[in-house]
Amino acid sequence: MSTVIKNGTIVTADLTCKADVLVDGGKIVEIGPDLKGDETLDATGCYVMPGGIDPHTHLEMPFMGTYSSDDFESGTRAALSGGTTMVVDFALPSPEQGLLDALQMWDNKSTRAHCDYSFHMAITWWSEQVFNEMQTVVQERGITSFKHFMAYKGALMVNDDEMYASFKRCSELGAIPLVHAENGDVVAELQRKLLEEGNNGPEAHAYSRPPEVEGEATNRAIMIADMAGVPLYVVHVSCEEAHEAIRRARMLGKRVWGEPLIQHLTLDESEYAHPDWDHAARRVMSPPFRNQKHQDSLWNGLASGSLSCVATDHCAFTTEQKRYGVGDFTKIPNGTGGLEDRLPMLWTHGVGTGRLTPNEFVAVTSTNIAKILNCYPRKGAVLVGADADLVVWDPEKEKTISAASQQSAIDYNVFEGKTVKGLPRFTLTRGRVAVNDGEFVGQEGHGEFVRREPNGAVNKALSSWKELTAPRKVERTGIPASGV
Numbered sequence: 320m321s322t323v324i325k326n327g328t329i330v331t332a333d334l335t336c337k338a339d340v341l342v343d344g345g346k347i348v349e350i351g352p353d354l355k356g357d358e359t360l361d362a363t364g365c366y367v368m369p370g371g372i373d374p375h376t377h378l379e380m381p382f383m384g385t386y387s388s389d390d391f392e393s394g395t396r397a398a399l400s401g402g403t404t405m406v407v408d409f410a411l412p413s414p415e416q417g418l419l420d421a422l423q424m425w426d427n428k429s430t431r432a433h434c435d436y437s438f439h440m441a442i443t444w445w446s447e448q449v450f451n452e453m454q455t456v457v458q459e460r461g462i463t464s465f466k467h468f469m470a471y472k473g474a475l476m477v478n479d480d481e482m483y484a485s486f487k488r489c490s491e492l493g494a495i496p497l498v499h500a501e502n503g504d505v506v507a508e509l510q511r512k513l514l515e516e517g518n519n520g521p522e523a524h525a526y527s528r529p530p531e532v533e534g535e536a537t538n539r540a541i542m543i544a545d546m547a548g549v550p551l552y553v554v555h556v557s558c559e560e561a562h563e564a565i566r567r568a569r570m571l572g573k574r575v576w577g578e579p580l581i582q583h584l585t586l587d588e589s590e591y592a593h594p595d596w597d598h599a600a601r602r603v604m605s606p607p608f609r610n611q612k613h614q615d616s617l618w619n620g621l622a623s624g625s626l627s628c629v630a631t632d633h634c635a636f637t638t639e640q641k642r643y644g645v646g647d648f649t650k651i652p653n654g655t656g657g658l659e660d661r662l663p664m665l666w667t668h669g670v671g672t673g674r675l676t677p678n679e680f681v682a683v684t685s686t687n688i689a690k691i692l693n694c695y696p697r698k699g700a701v702l703v704g705a706d707a708d709l710v711v712w713d714p715e716k717e718k719t720i721s722a723a724s725q726q727s728a729i730d731y732n733v734f735e736g737k738t739v740k741g742l743p744r745f746t747l748t749r750g751r752v753a754v755n756d757g758e759f760v761g762q763e764g765h766g767e768f769v770r771r772e773p774n775g776a777v778n779k780a781l782s783s784w785k786e787l788t789a790p791r792k793v794e795r796t797g798i799p800a801s802g803v
């Protein structure tokens with residue numbers, strides 16, 4: 320059954336034009352005027368855009384003594400409801416667990432996905448086994464991005480020597496390293512001191528992770544990537560210090576991408592001063608929310624291009640789970656939700672205010688990450704031959720965000736009470752309508768794994784540059800005798 324999307328305006332990262340879109344067999348097969356199909360979706364007054372790609376989710380992740388509560392079923396249902404048609408989740412080996420073992424666990428969990436997905440692999444420890452398995456992960460499994468936690472000391476954190484070894488391996492394999500950039504040693508020491516002084520509430524979580532620890536780690540990761548000759552993707556950039564490091568690196572020609580989250584763009588540190596413990600703890604995530612100066616920096620980065628992609632880091636814990644940290648903020652599971660709200664919140668606060676153009680919105684929610692992760696134009700495009708992962712976006716449709724009507728499995732929403740203007744009329748996942756005017760009509764298990772090839776354009780360019788600028792031994796005509 321073919322489907323035609325009629326009377327809409329196509330908005331991509333680089334053009335805006337009126338045309339119909341014909342979809343068949345899960346792909347876009349024609350774009351032009353007056354197209355016909357077996358089924359018609361009316362896009363009058365709407366923008367037809369590539370579906371969102373969320374490059375940073377943690378679905379059913381074992382973390383801090385529990386599991387994040389949204390799994391691939393509820394998580395991808397939330398994603399599609401908000402116009403996101405692909406998620407990239409993190410396969411996370413526990414320390415000493417093999418990468419392929421962890422991957423098996425993620426393969427099992429993801430069978431319930433409603434939309435397409437891919438994985439990043441986390442490097443949580445270092446050994447010859449990890450070194451060897453990275454090759455299998457890239458070449459046989461089509462996973463070409465590896466995350467490194469510079470925080471969570473004693474759990475997921477890797478040290479500089481491990482990071483350098485892993486980055487070099489990424490370089491050899493044509494893969495991209497990702498970093499969670501916070502100085503884990505300093506965070507651990509600040510946590511210890513705060514607790515010792517009796518500061519045990521959720522606000523102390525923010526005190527223990529100031530912008531300085533993020534800025535330092537970002538600079539360090541950039542240096543290590545530069546030495547290893549590999550591009551770098553910095554996840555959840557939350558502050559000017561980290562953004563400044565990325566901006567400066569990019570100005571110097573280094574291949575570094577920064578990813579702010581919708582939470583950091585729209586929620587600020589005052590949330591942690593809320594008198595209700597639950598309210599504050601529900602917003603505990605790392606890095607924490609910041610003040611308006613930092614938020615402005617992130618918005619400016621998106622507008623100017625120094626920051627590339629907006630994600631959610633969707634890692635949802637219930638209030639009951641958050642309460643594991645009553646009396647000790649370091650035990651509050653870190654993470655917040657956002658999958659369903661990323662696009663509507665970014666449209667409302669970005670396009671709706673004039674901080675972003677509709678084309679920039681598509682770039683930072685979909686196309687840029689598809690290019691970085693080397694799955695463009697299969698994903699992130701409205702082009703003949705691309706997967707029909709599309710959102711028909713109604714810029715006039717409004718709602719007030721509420722946990723009562725969300726898809727996520729948790730009992731609250733960090734954006735509760737916020738009104739958004741701009742919502743999906745239809746969301747299509749590989750041609751199948753999954754959201755029809757606010758109603759979820761997706762199919763569990765429809766989602767497929769998206770395999771990615773290594774050696775994307777930036778990796779290729781960097782390895783040529785590395786070759787050209789490699790240290791060379793000087794052939795000398797004379798060498799003095801040694802000694803006196």
Ligand SMILES: NC(=O)NCCC(=O)O
Pocket residue numbers: 377499555603604605606632634653654655
């Ligand atoms: N961000 C966060 O607080 N939780 C998820 C794990 C991570 O990405 O650090």
Ligand SMILES: [Zn+2]
Pocket residue numbers: 499554555605
């Ligand atoms: Zn992180």
